Amino acid sequence: MKAAIVPTPGGPEVFSLVDVEIEAPGPHDCVIGITACGVNRADILQRQGRYPSPPGAPDWPGLEVAGTLLEAPASSPFAPGDRVCALLPGGGYAERAVVDASLLLPVPGGLTDVEAASLVEAACTVVSNLDAAGAREGETLLVHGGSGGVGTAAIQIAKARGMRVIATAGGAERAARCAELGADIALDHRAGWQEEVARLGGADVILDVVGAAYLGANVAALRTGGRLVVIGMQKGARGELDLGMLMAKRASVLATTLRARPLAERAAIVARVREEVWPLVPGRVRPVVHATVPLARAGDAHRLLDSGEVFGKVVLTVG
Amino acid sequence: MKAAIVPTPGGPEVFSLVDVEIEAPGPHDCVIGITACGVNRADILQRQGRYPSPPGAPDWPGLEVAGTLLEAPASSPFAPGDRVCALLPGGGYAERAVVDASLLLPVPGGLTDVEAASLVEAACTVVSNLDAAGAREGETLLVHGGSGGVGTAAIQIAKARGMRVIATAGGAERAARCAELGADIALDHRAGWQEEVARLGGADVILDVVGAAYLGANVAALRTGGRLVVIGMQKGARGELDLGMLMAKRASVLATTLRARPLAERAAIVARVREEVWPLVPGRVRPVVHATVPLARAGDAHRLLDSGEVFGKVVLTVG
Numbered sequence: 001m002k003a004a005i006v007p008t009p010g011g012p013e014v015f016s017l018v019d020v021e022i023e024a025p026g027p028h029d030c031v032i033g034i035t036a037c038g039v040n041r042a043d044i045l046q047r048q049g050r051y052p053s054p055p056g057a058p059d060w061p062g063l064e065v066a067g068t069l070l071e072a073p074a075s076s077p078f079a080p081g082d083r084v085c086a087l088l089p090g091g092g093y094a095e096r097a098v099v100d101a102s103l104l105l106p107v108p109g110g111l112t113d114v115e116a117a118s119l120v121e122a123a124c125t126v127v128s129n130l131d132a133a134g135a136r137e138g139e140t141l142l143v144h145g146g147s148g149g150v151g152t153a154a155i156q157i158a159k160a161r162g163m164r165v166i167a168t169a170g171g172a173e174r175a176a177r178c179a180e181l182g183a184d185i186a187l188d189h190r191a192g193w194q195e196e197v198a199r200l201g202g203a204d205v206i207l208d209v210v211g212a213a214y215l216g217a218n219v220a221a222l223r224t225g226g227r228l229v230v231i232g233m234q235k236g237a238r239g240e241l242d243l244g245m246l247m248a249k250r251a252s253v254l255a256t257t258l259r260a261r262p263l264a265e266r267a268a269i270v271a272r273v274r275e276e277v278w279p280l281v282p283g284r285v286r287p288v289v290h291a292t293v294p295l296a297r298a299g300d301a302h303r304l305l306d307s308g309e310v311f312g313k314v315v316l317t318v319g
Numbered sequence: 320m321k322a323a324i325v326p327t328p329g330g331p332e333v334f335s336l337v338d339v340e341i342e343a344p345g346p347h348d349c350v351i352g353i354t355a356c357g358v359n360r361a362d363i364l365q366r367q368g369r370y371p372s373p374p375g376a377p378d379w380p381g382l383e384v385a386g387t388l389l390e391a392p393a394s395s396p397f398a399p400g401d402r403v404c405a406l407l408p409g410g411g412y413a414e415r416a417v418v419d420a421s422l423l424l425p426v427p428g429g430l431t432d433v434e435a436a437s438l439v440e441a442a443c444t445v446v447s448n449l450d451a452a453g454a455r456e457g458e459t460l461l462v463h464g465g466s467g468g469v470g471t472a473a474i475q476i477a478k479a480r481g482m483r484v485i486a487t488a489g490g491a492e493r494a495a496r497c498a499e500l501g502a503d504i505a506l507d508h509r510a511g512w513q514e515e516v517a518r519l520g521g522a523d524v525i526l527d528v529v530g531a532a533y534l535g536a537n538v539a540a541l542r543t544g545g546r547l548v549v550i551g552m553q554k555g556a557r558g559e560l561d562l563g564m565l566m567a568k569r570a571s572v573l574a575t576t577l578r579a580r581p582l583a584e585r586a587a588i589v590a591r592v593r594e595e596v597w598p599l600v601p602g603r604v605r606p607v608v609h610a611t612v613p614l615a616r617a618g619d620a621h622r623l624l625d626s627g628e629v630f631g632k633v634v635l636t637v638g
Contacts, residue, residue, distance in 0.1 A: 211562050230562050237563035243530050243549050244556035246574035255566035 009049025062092020137162030212236030288312025328368025381411020456481030531555030607631025
């Protein structure tokens, strides 16, 4: 089968569509015939050689796919021919993927494969981190990167959870689109967000993809008992933490990733997504697909995501 | 009544034993005739003007007392004449204290008032922070400041909870005394602790009183899923946090204080201590009283605590 591999780390130009051997499925594995694969910032880090696939996963990128089930163990509730999507530890930039049956979800009713593939990783990231933060109905969530794949999902899922949502995005137009998705308040971060968040009373939970550059401002924006959840480091990994302020607020800083977790934890997250998010799709939670790009031009998909002009997700189409 | 007040912030010499008016008890308040009051580092910060009493509390220090109940509301399970101890938001350096009935505990069987007063704040701090960290049986706890009031309680309470305990203390002799209290491993921090903790596989939970100076090393010492709980800042409030390392470990940093919390939260913590710790006293959890000092010489008690030579607690005696 074909896969878009990274022969040597580098820029978007390094992708090469080549024939590769697919691993033989184990007794708990399914084989998916991929039609769509979501593109994530983690894929860019992987292409740059900064975020290799975990042991046992294919070494080409791709964390979320949709398509048709080709093979399934007898124990699976799915059967060959079913339309499915899945959370992968890697290997989605290809024609087929082998994946543990516990990481499969049905394609939600009414969605295309492209839409389903765009939603899996973001929904898993949002639900697992809102759960880790103990985010509750009535609390205020501040989402940085509200226009990204995770951000657009976070706004909708948190609203469905009964939270008040403040989103930041780059530019007034992108902020306005966050408001259209349901954000109660949407701020252009280029105009500064700290004063306005303070004026609004701060946040109980912050979902942050920026990292070090926002660390001090995020802690300052927390309410008493607040939880800052760092899921990306787009602007730095090392920042100054004011423990005195954290202590005065009885607050916490968590940082998480998804794909390095043990299979059982990832399977539990997929099950939580099926329970909490899938019933809301496509009514209260709608996929936001910015563009589709054929697998053979995976580098173009990365250039697009890197441009900062994407609202929502870029999805690769296969076949 | 007499109280040891701080007319102006400063060194240990500023204390003045004077006659003060005690507030009239409200409908939910008890009045305690104080015989003993534990001395805490927070009292030193308060004496220096860096940690004022919360609104509504007397402005002299003192967070934990024992003595005889003088007045109690009809709704209280305690009656005048009972020996009780209590968690205070301030005001323990005095002959009497007015305190909400929900913050009272019985003096555990077999303990003197001095011993009881030495244990209240530390037990509340340990239980609330182990709970906040979700500390579980079989996990490894690293306790910095193992020879302090909180540290000596933490070692014993965590062992009773079925945890493996690594304690650090200043000097080989103090470390040896931590081992006598039950620490599985006790390290002299002057000889360095990071390598040994790494060799032992790291910690699931860290209870830290050092703050900024240990922040990097503490995060490095966490296991996957680990929780660093900062409850003191003896060596600095601002330190560099490596979010990349935190993320790779899916770890978290919490910081808490006790006395600023709403009454209902403090009452819940006192109830947890009565449930978890009081049945273990004085069998598995023993008070560690280093010295007693009369209330009239409160400054000497602070000098002693500041000397760094105390193992366990210093307690003021009253009357």
